[in-house]
Structures are given as C-alpha cells and as structure tokens.
Amino acid sequence: MKIIDTKLKGCLILEPRTFQDLRGMFFEVFRKVDLENHLGYKIDFVQENKSISKKGVLRGLHFQTGQAAQAKLVTVQKGEVTDVIVDIRPNSDTFGQHIKVNLSAKTHKSIFIPKGMAHGFLALSEEVVFSYLCDNYYEPKMESGILYNDTDLAIEWDYPIADFIVSEKDMLLPSFKALTT
Template sequence: MKITETKLKGCFIIEPRLFQDERGYFFESFNKNQFKEAIGEEVNFVQDNQSLSKRGAVRALHYQVGVYAQAKLVRVLQGKVLDVAVDIRKDSATFGEHVVLELSAENKKQLFIPRGFAHGFVALSETAEFFYKCDNFYNKEAEGGIIYNDKTLNIDWQIPGSEVVLSEKDRQLPSFKEAILKFD
C-alpha cells in the first residue's frame, strides 16, 4: 500500500497494491497498522456509508463541526468521481485551500480526509458508487456546508454547470465566507 500526503497536512492519497491473474484481482483496501504508521495517528472508524450517484450529481461540500467533526476514508466501488477536500481548519497554513483527486473503480485510489475539512465529489461517469468510512457518527445539529461553486474556493469540478445535479439542500448552502463564521 502506497500512502502519500497531499499539499494539505493530514490529507493522504492511498494507492493499494493490486494482485491480478486470470481469475481477476485482489487488494487490501484497509490495513489499520499500515494506515496508523503512515498518517501518524490512530483513527477509529465507526460508521460506513455508501451512495449511488448519476453523472453530474454533486454532493458537496459537507462537514461537521466541534466534537462531531469527522475524518473520512473515501473510495469509489463503481464508476468515476472527482473528489474534493477543502481545509477549513482556521489555524492551518492551508486554510481555504483544496485538493482534487479522481477516484475510480479502475484506479482504486482512496483519499483520507482528516477532521476539519469540508468534503464533496461529483460523479463523472454515468453512475458512481461511492463508499466511505467515518471516525465519528453523523450529527444533524453539527452539520454544515459550502456551496459547491463558491467563487472564493474556485474549484474546477471538471463538468459543465449545465450538467450539475444538486439536491435542494445543497442549493441552499452558504458561501465559504458565510460558512467560516460557524467553523470552530
């Protein structure tokens, strides 16, 4: 397993070692010991989530605050997405910066997103099945979000605006500047 830190401290790209033969393939998608050694801390995942999205569906940019903040380990089981992590840690040298990574069933890459980040993705294939582990349980009162097309963040979602599909809830999300007033 190859684990590489991104430009955002604590955010890591994980690439599994793939074993292929005439039967198909095998890979280890998570190893607690290797993960802990690579990122330098123990993460206790307590909840797994899975979603299916059609092309153009943007699920972004979500986070939880305070004691309910969540670290996530994300990957794609089927299809392809553009995954985005935004550093919302006010005391971070990379506050307000983001990383984007294409995750697909084909490349089998994963992204570890520590607590203190907003996260989202857009489905680039006809459908995409997305899976993620969380180190804290969902809490509705602690949730927040930032509108996906925020001008301050200026994220290139690599899909035309005319193809974007948003939930009603995500259409109502505030700008980054409005949301930062609630970060802790």
C-alpha cells in the same frame, strides 16, 4: 499500499498494490496500522456509508462540526468521480485551499480526509457507488457545508455547470466567507 501526502496536511491518497490472475483481482483498500503509523495517531472507523449517484450528481461540500467532526476514508467502488477536499481548519497553513483528485473503480485509489475538511464529489460516470468509512457517527444537528460554486474557493469542476444535479439542500449552503468570518 502506497500512502501519498497531499498539500493539505493529513489528507492522504492511498494507492493499493493490486494482484491479478485468471481468477480476478485482489487488493487491500487500507491497513489500519500503516495508516496510523503515517498519521501519527489512532483512527477507529465506526460507521460506513454508501451513496449511489448518476452522472452529473454533485454532492457537497459537506462536513460535521464540533464533537461530531469526522475523519473519512472515501473510495469509489463503481464508476468515476472528481473528488474535492477543502481545508477549513483556521490555524492551518492551507486554510481555504483545496485539492481535486480523480477517483475511480479502475484505479482503486482512496482518500483519507482528516477532521477539519469539507468534502464533495462530482459523478463522472453513468453510475457511481461511493463508500465512506467514518471515525465518528453522523449527527444531523452538527451537519454543515460550503456552496460548491463558492467564488472564493474557485473550484474548477471541469464539467458543464448546466449539467450538474445538485440537491436543494446543497444549493442553499453558505459561502466559505460566511462560515469563516
């Protein structure tokens, strides 16, 4: 597995080595020891979530606060997405910056998202099956987020906004400034 650093410290792209033959394909999504060695700290995933979305669904930008903060390993098992991660760690050199990564079942890439990041994705294919491994349990009272079209973040989703399918809950998320001032 190849581990690639991004401009957001601790946010990593994992590219597996794939092995194909007439039976099909095999690859490791991640190796705990390799991930921990690269990060320099232990990671223990305790919960796995899956979402199924149709084309145009935008989920996010979500995060858990306080003691419920979560590191995640996200993977697309079917389809393709534009995945966005925003650094919301106040003392980070990249505070308020984001990265955008294309994830698909064809490339088998995953992203490790450390605590202190907001995360969201836009489904680009007719159906997306998205998997999240989390190192902390979901706590509804500690749930938060940032509006996906926040003008200060200026995320280019590269998709017609009129075709987005966004939950009412996500439409009501606060701006980045409202959360950080």
